[in-house]
Amino acid sequence: MGRTVAEKIIASHCNAAVQAGDIALCNVDFLMATDTTAPIAITAFHEMGGKDVVRPENVAFVIDHAAPCPTQKIAQLHAIMRKFASQQGIVLYDVGEGICHQLVAENGYIKPGDLAIGADSHTCTYGAQGALATGVGSTELAATMLTGKVWLKVPESFRITFRGQLPAGVYAKDLVLYLIGRLGSDGASYKSLEFYGDSLEGMALADKLTICNMVVEAGAKNGVICDSTTGMRHDPGARFAAEFDIDLSALEPYVAAPHSVDNAMRVSELESVEIQQGFIGSCTNGRIEDLRVAAEILAGRRIAAGVRLYIIPASKRVFLQAIREGLVEALTEAGGVFITSGCGPCVGTHNGIPGDGDTVISSSNRNFKGRMGNNQALIYLASPATVAASVLSGRITDPRRVR
Amino acid sequence: MLLQGKVLKYGDNVDTDAIIAGKYTKTLDLQDLADHAMEDLDPDFRTRLKPGDFMVAGKNFGCGSSREQAPIALKQAGVACVVARAFARIFYRNAINIGLPLVECDVDAIGEGDILQYELGGDRLLNLTRNGNIPIRTLPDIMVAILTEGGLVNYLKRFGSYRM
Numbered sequence: 001m002g003r004t005v006a007e008k009i010i011a012s013h014c015n016a017a018v019q020a021g022d023i024a025l026c027n028v029d030f031l032m033a034t035d036t037t038a039p040i041a042i043t044a045f046h047e048m049g050g051k052d053v054v055r056p057e058n059v060a061f062v063i064d065h066a067a068p069c070p071t072q073k074i075a076q077l078h079a080i081m082r083k084f085a086s087q088q089g090i091v092l093y094d095v096g097e098g099i100c101h102q103l104v105a106e107n108g109y110i111k112p113g114d115l116a117i118g119a120d121s122h123t124c125t126y127g128a129q130g131a132l133a134t135g136v137g138s139t140e141l142a143a144t145m146l147t148g149k150v151w152l153k154v155p156e157s158f159r160i161t162f163r164g165q166l167p168a169g170v171y172a173k174d175l176v177l178y179l180i181g182r183l184g185s186d187g188a189s190y191k192s193l194e195f196y197g198d199s200l201e202g203m204a205l206a207d208k209l210t211i212c213n214m215v216v217e218a219g220a221k222n223g224v225i226c227d228s229t230t231g232m233r234h235d236p237g238a239r240f241a242a243e244f245d246i247d248l249s250a251l252e253p254y255v256a257a258p259h260s261v262d263n264a265m266r267v268s269e270l271e272s273v274e275i276q277q278g279f280i281g282s283c284t285n286g287r288i289e290d291l292r293v294a295a296e297i298l299a300g301r302r303i304a305a306g307v308r309l310y311i312i313p314a315s316k317r318v319f320l321q322a323i324r325e326g327l328v329e330a331l332t333e334a335g336g337v338f339i340t341s342g343c344g345p346c347v348g349t350h351n352g353i354p355g356d357g358d359t360v361i362s363s364s365n366r367n368f369k370g371r372m373g374n375n376q377a378l379i380y381l382a383s384p385a386t387v388a389a390s391v392l393s394g395r396i397t398d399p400r401r402v403r
Numbered sequence: 404m405l406l407q408g409k410v411l412k413y414g415d416n417v418d419t420d421a422i423i424a425g426k427y428t429k430t431l432d433l434q435d436l437a438d439h440a441m442e443d444l445d446p447d448f449r450t451r452l453k454p455g456d457f458m459v460a461g462k463n464f465g466c467g468s469s470r471e472q473a474p475i476a477l478k479q480a481g482v483a484c485v486v487a488r489a490f491a492r493i494f495y496r497n498a499i500n501i502g503l504p505l506v507e508c509d510v511d512a513i514g515e516g517d518i519l520q521y522e523l524g525g526d527r528l529l530n531l532t533r534n535g536n537i538p539i540r541t542l543p544d545i546m547v548a549i550l551t552e553g554g555l556v557n558y559l560k561r562f563g564s565y566r567m
Contacts, residue, residue, distance in 0.1 A: 137471035
């Protein structure tokens with residue numbers, strides 16, 4: 001019987017012929033944990049009786065969720081991570097190096113066909129480079145550091161085909177917001193999403209990372225890009241639980257309205273909404289391509305009075321590139337505030353928590369109530385272009401009208 | 404293990420940010436987590452919940468972040484079991500791994516304040532208040548084994564590796 005990409009990757013990591021629905025004990029190629037999840041994982045590892053991490057060279061720790069450290073208590077957690085990483089020979093990316101998923105993508109940890117897990121739900125991002133990658137919790141991560149293995153249910157798969165090219169002013173973020181709106185917040189629960197189609201050929205890696213990053217917002221276990229760059233492809237006759245065909249040329253800018261990511265609306269339906277804060281950053285949309293798009297719209301202009309714009313490059317490498325290209329200067333002169341690379345406001349830790357009644361337009365991935373640290377704020381999710389156009393006018397704005 | 408408790412009922416799509424907000428997750432003190440459990444969605448949760456109570460919810464319970472602090476906060480606050488129409492997958496794994504029992508079943512015939520009874524590993528959920536007998540989705544063996552040990556830490560402490 002033909003196999004899906006998920007069935008093929010899991011089979012190759014458990015040395016058994018498996019199919020959707022089976023539970024398989026798999027060897028893991030790469031593990032990642034952050035400062036939200038690693039401290040609990042380290043405690044669990046010791047409690048399990050762990051002494052030495054299996055293959056520490058395949059593990060990366062990243063301090064990004066609360067970086068630079070905002071409190072004394074969190075500083076102790078960071079210290080625990082540094083000590084454990086140093087003892088075990090695990091690479092640790094410290095404050096300011098970047099957001100975990102961007103660092104994994106930049107530093108070549110993933111190859112097509114790999115099985116990767118991370119103690120962060122957006123670990124699914126690595127499907128852009130052809131891996132089966134999925135989020136787990138801290139204890140699971142600890143168990144994998146101890147045993148080198150993780151048990152997985154072999155997921156059913158959706159085949160999603162992208163055809164044609166996105167129109168000017170419409171981005172991968174709009175595509176994925178549209179897709180999540182169509183699937184629903186649990187429409188792909190436990191599923192593997194396989195992405196195919198001519199649109200992927202020539203698509204920037206940044207865009208594929210944005211797409212795979214957000215598949216978890218529809219409940220998916222993972223998403224994987226199946227094109228000539230990854231070489232991943234299902235067998236003839238593989239069985240899919242559902243198939244979708246999306247014509248990219250027909251898409252418009254989309255915005256996810258509060259308080260759920262699947263609440264995707266055309267930007268034209270929301271253009272009267274006033275905003276007080278914009279955010280460009282996160283593992284979804286903080287890459288150099290995103291900063292270029294924002295600068296294209298904002299250079300030589302000034303954001304609206306009474307509006308704040310926070311910008312967080314996804315990594316130090318992105319930040320340095322943005323400096324070299326003059327983007328930092330252009331965006332700062334337009335009224336933007338650059339913050340050290342990390343997760344901060346997206347996850348509501350620090351560095352840009354909105355006030356009561358504030359409306360935020362954000363290039364990040366979640367708009368749950370309280371997500372940014374204040375349950376009295378409203379969060380709209382959009383592409384960096386829509387965020388840039390909106391901070392310029394002070395209300396949600398279609399970027400195609402500003403350029 | 405026989406669990407029995409009173410129901411606190413919630414709706415669909417209770418996300419992990421609602422269970423424990425990101426700003427409270429950076430701690431190893433489990434009581435810190437319990438103190439802020441559910442506070443954005445149900446500010447009275449901590450006073451309403453009695454140890455051993457069951458949380459009952461709709462679909463997609465635990466969607467969002469992979470933070471294991473979410474099931475830990477509920478367990479530490481005293482929740483004995485979470486019953487939902489369906490769970491988001493990472494929360495599901497995390498709850499099993501930290502030893503918080505889960506039940507997936509139809510929740511229409513369960514109301515706020517009902518008394519539920521569940522035998523860990525069983526295929527039924529009893530609603531003692533309404534004399535209900537609700538079929539549930541049974542757990543795979545590996546999950547029953549982990550829950551029986553009280554979570555993955557104890558499981559691996561005992562066995563050293565996965566038995567499957």
